[in-house]
Amino acid sequence: MAARPYVSTRTGSGQWMMQRVSAGLLLILAFAHFALQHFTSDAVSTGLTVAARMHDPWWQAYYVVFIALAMYHGINGVVGILRDYALPPRSRLVAEIILWSVGGLFAAVGIVNVLSPRPLGLIKEIYATHGFVAGESRGSPPLAPAVAYDFRGELRELHLLSHYWDQHTSWDEEQTDEPFPERVGAHRAVTAESVAKVGDAFDDWALDLIESPAGAARDTHHTFFNAREYALWAANVRRANARARATATPSPREAAILERLADVPPYRANDQH
């Protein structure tokens, strides 16, 4: 029998090719994801915007493929590095089994999360009921010192509501006015009075819209399907935030907001979704 040539390049050539195939796909997926999260308005990422995106089956498919490919490419890369160190076969087997198991576990955590988002309506109700968040955060991984933030202050709250209006609400310019008619470029001094003025104008705008059925067409490509839904939600958020502020330090300002928004019906997702 003729001696077979020793063809070492065949060992692992499947992994070699798969590493390059996954690399080509990840080039597109990873850079698109990073650009979206850091260089567009989606850099303002909140529980609400994440829930809204995971509501879309195309985005779910994107992230399932992305997580699976990224973890495969990463673990396959580490396995390749291990092979360079030429461990004894048994140690190598154990190391590879551990690497693939741990990688598979973390990929499964991510994929399960992508595939089982809490309903968007529930997330909206949580914000509408409790308002925006205040508290300490260390970030993640939780090694850094904690810093306290308060999104319930009226100026901070209005900035976020303005962002949700601009970027996440479907509305018709011919049917609905702007809730924030003053431009950022106006450079007016930020004082308690000027903030209150913007807040008052916003409440008047929202109360007007809540009472009228105008502009209530459903466009599910946005987080808020129409201007009226946004107005009802935002008025609920403003009321919850004012209540939280009034609990901490009662003031005539919070009392005025609470009185004005007292009759706003609660935001119920079932009425909208």
Place this chain on the structure above:
Amino acid sequence: MIPPDRGPRSALTNWIPFAAGGGYRWFTGSLAYGLHRVSGLALLVYLVFHILSITKANSADPTAYDLMIRRFQEPDFKVGEVLLYAALLFHGINGLRILFVDFALGSTRFHKRLFWIFMALVLVLLIAGAVPLILHANVQPLLRDDVLPGGR
């Protein structure tokens, strides 16, 4: 017999023990190889933490996620964000070069020049991206306290 070109000796690194990379002669290729491994391992570690931290957005209290994202805008995490961007750019664009060298006919002949051209691309994209990241260009609604909210 012509001795193989093993590259220039580095008087700068000869005193470092061989096990720590001291006796190693660095070529364009070995530099790319080393950086590709280091950035790849860093990205894998980041991927694990990223998967775990993003689960907060899908927890019973999604508003806690907002606090975490706000914390990421502080200077310490900003440094990490720029480093992440640098690792992603290097690993991705050097990976593109590897795909070229492996699959494009003839590109092994000028792979050194290709490396430095691609590194120039990494540098340009790094600077172009780091400026808006450091200036918080796209997270103004989370941060601005000196202006009133306005229209688009």
